[in-house]
Amino acid sequence: MTALQGTLNFIYGIFFLYLACYYNYFYKSFFKIANRIFCISIGVQLFLNMYPILLNNGLSFYLAKEYSNTLIGNSNAVSFYFGFSLIYEFISKGKFWKFFMIFNTLCLILTLSRGGFLSVAISLIIFIILSLFNKNLIKISTYINFLIAIVIISITLYYTPIGKELFESLQLGFKASSIASRNILHEQAISEIISKPYGNGLVWVNDPHNFILRAFRDLGLLFGIIIILLFIYPMKYFISKNIIIYNNEILAVLLGYLTIIIHSLFEIYYFTSITLFYTIFILVYLNISIRKFENNLKER
Template sequence: MIFLALSLGTLTSLSFSGFKYKIHVAEVIIPLIFLIILIQSWKMGTKLQLSKAKGMFYLCYFLCFIYSIFTYYWSDLGISVIAGSINLFFGLVTFLLAEYCFKYNPDSFITANRILIISLLIQLALSMFFGVELKPTDLETEYNDFYSFKVTATTLLGDSNYIAFFFGFGLLYEFIAKDKGWILFVIINLLGIMLTISRGAIISIAFAFFVYLYIMLLNSKVKMITKIIIFCNSILLLGSFFFFFQYTEVGITFWNGLLLGLGDSSMNSRQYLWDEAITQITLQPFGIGIVTVNIPHNVILTSIRSLGVLFGTIYLLLLSFPVFYLLKCSISHLSNKRLAALIAYLSVFIHSMVEVFFFDTESIIWSAMIISFIFANSQQLVNQANKEENCQCLNSL
């Protein structure tokens, strides 16, 4: 229900003293579900138990939330920074909500994410092929063929570059995890990527996929037969892409449009935003608050610009936790599902280096669910590893 609500975007908006805040469907659903779970837990006498790592993580996130409120007192942007603080608040609530959701069934995240992907693809189809205007678009502006196509790729959740994050994550996860029905959802996510024509998504997916190949092929604990299967599947996949883009009419059109898009001025505009963000950080090292004004399309610069050098770095470390976990954890202790989630999240994090993510309500809620999904099994994996080590010690005795 939460992920379906995410796909529906904004419900309405409120205005107060020149301050306008968009109320999202998920912001209505999440408090209701959280309240129901709290009442049920109180009746059953269930207590929330957190490991030290989780407790420290949530404490740091809470401090970032509190600090984002205090930026109001020195930010030139006034009360508009409160909207960003509300976003972090919903992220905090989502983390706590996920503790209960994933306690007994962590894999429910997979079903929920598939519902989100299906909803987005249906909305894309309605927008691009049936002329349904889900969000206002500037169709009167003259674009080249590349952007004429992209501008129609809109959903209630966001435009083409934004929703490409979700399709990119889904594509990598489904391909690596190979849950029941994975082939269908690989196709669905691949179709979504093609319709959005997001260059950032394509590059980040390719980078994360090669990281996956490197991990699997060079890891001594992975069986040789598994390496051969992975290598053959990868060659088959790359060969299919090459054939599609070079020898099919649709693929050639898509590829030419992509190359044309690479020559536009979007990187120049990003460079301007990056330079402006660096200047703002220099002038205000304590942060200007989480706002939507000239967001620098880079998670590092946005974090530090928004929350200052100290708390911006802390928030960035919280977001990059799955990346560090991927590098630290032994692959032999990761199931396909956990490895798939980590690799897929890596693509999202890389993609956020050139696009806006992790600072609006939907992306904060969604990423909180992903991190909680990884967290829900990390302790279990550690316990399993310790158990195996103890068994080996007993056997040696």
């Protein structure tokens, strides 16, 4: 069965790769529009499912997590998409970007994903550092928008009833026993890697919530390192000489994808059809955007 799952994912991957290449190459705004529609669809589901619990006092972390589900996964699963989109909208600044940035921020808060908040925070810090050196970023407006976003989020979490409940639940979440249980899953995965260095095949039992350990455990040391390198290869652009001249769109996708990589070190991602499609969708668009940017540089 695990071989069948792997074969199907491979077939899906080829199909998704074709679609991503075709639409992202021939339709300039396809990526932005498609991503917004996708996030709105799961964001509405998330709100409708959590609405009953948001009306009640005494919101608990685990109760909130139980209600924060959608048709494509639970809160931890969908938080990846909101984290990416939040960063993408904030940096790319396309039409109506403020609305979609606020929307994705609220949805990320509703997921109560600790890994989501951490990955977004790290990407924002890196973006601020890059903005000090990048020649194409308008620094003053970027910093002002960043401060305004922090103020809005702070007011929402500290001074609104729903925000207070969510913030308290998030605080409890960081103290939850699930964090300690991840260490046990990591130890089990490492033990399996040592005992079966050739891999177990794609299995979903005792997922280590770390895509590097998952890759080595399921695919083995050889193919594990190959798939890891394929997923993290875009990080090479951070050390490219063009990083100081990349435009907002490229930096938005690059830093947005960084949130996924960081987040996948703490939560389950990759190895499913929906995450495979989303990853291919992002990486194809990033590659096309960089190629077009570099070709324009050569023509000048």
